[in-house]
Amino acid sequence: MSKLKNKVAVITGGNSGIGLGIAEAFKNEGAAGVIVGRNQETLNSAAAQLGNNFIAINADVTNLADLERVFKETAEKFGKIDVVAANAGAGTIGNVATIGEADYDQAMDLNLKSVYFTVQKALPYMNDGGSVILIGSNAAHRAYPAFTLYGAAKAAVIFFAKGLSNDLLERKIRVNVITPGTTDTPAFEKFVPAEQLDAVKTHFASVMPIGRIGQPSDIGKTAVFLASDDSSFMLGAELLVDGGMTYLAK
Numbered sequence: 001m002s003k004l005k006n007k008v009a010v011i012t013g014g015n016s017g018i019g020l021g022i023a024e025a026f027k028n029e030g031a032a033g034v035i036v037g038r039n040q041e042t043l044n045s046a047a048a049q050l051g052n053n054f055i056a057i058n059a060d061v062t063n064l065a066d067l068e069r070v071f072k073e074t075a076e077k078f079g080k081i082d083v084v085a086a087n088a089g090a091g092t093i094g095n096v097a098t099i100g101e102a103d104y105d106q107a108m109d110l111n112l113k114s115v116y117f118t119v120q121k122a123l124p125y126m127n128d129g130g131s132v133i134l135i136g137s138n139a140a141h142r143a144y145p146a147f148t149l150y151g152a153a154k155a156a157v158i159f160f161a162k163g164l165s166n167d168l169l170e171r172k173i174r175v176n177v178i179t180p181g182t183t184d185t186p187a188f189e190k191f192v193p194a195e196q197l198d199a200v201k202t203h204f205a206s207v208m209p210i211g212r213i214g215q216p217s218d219i220g221k222t223a224v225f226l227a228s229d230d231s232s233f234m235l236g237a238e239l240l241v242d243g244g245m246t247y248l249a250k
Helices: 017-028 040-050 064-078 101-125 148-167 187-191 194-207 216-227
Strands: 008-012 032-037 054-058 081-086 126-135 174-180 238-241
Touching: 008 017, 008 064, 008 101, 017 032, 017 040, 017 081, 017 216, 032 040, 032 064, 040 054, 054 064, 064 081, 064 101, 081 101, 081 216, 101 126, 101 148, 126 148, 126 216, 148 174, 174 216, 187 194, 216 238
Parallel strands: 008 032, 008 081, 032 054, 081 126, 126 174, 174 238
Antiparallel strands: none
16 A cells, blocks of 8 residues: 555554554554644554654654744754644533633643644655645534533634645645544543443444544544645635434434
8 A cells, every 4th residue: 555655644643543543543644743742651552653754753743843843853854744634622511601711721722723833843854746735523513412612612713624635725735624523532531431441432323424423544544645646626615524423414
């Protein structure tokens, strides 16, 4: 498999969940590059899983100096970058009556500001004609309880695919966005007690039109398409990879 042969990729939040699924799919198609995260333990295990063509860099995507360091170190080791997957983010639970300014700023820094500056800081190190892949959420389309702030941030990320593609037309850098639905990642463990995990996942699967929750590999395969020349005529596009939740769920 060689759709991404000789391509250099950077995946933020690549140490687990959707990000690791993207990194694995890129590796399987011949890419090399970097995964970025803040948890050294999961970075180490993910890097070992990915093999010699990928390295891990511990960095905070909300810190602009860290982002600059990531892309500089990537280019020094691998050369110019072809693909950036700005995946890092996290759900923020709460509503307008409970989320204060500090939590608001933290959520927007991680889910929106970091995406913008991940792209900006990558540009000096990217090849013209490269691909930027953003990660949205179907929470941007459906008003789920306690996900107002997260959904708003992801709605803005979806717009970034259009606006940033327009900004980068002269360099032929394409920006597209994948919008997942409920996906089986370690994020479940942050919000659901261990003894309830299976029941919660079964419930989510029961309301998905396709009858199951997503897997990181589902997003990874879509990311390969957007990273490769197969999608060379696509820019500013949103691909819903959500098991039908956005348009078909009751």
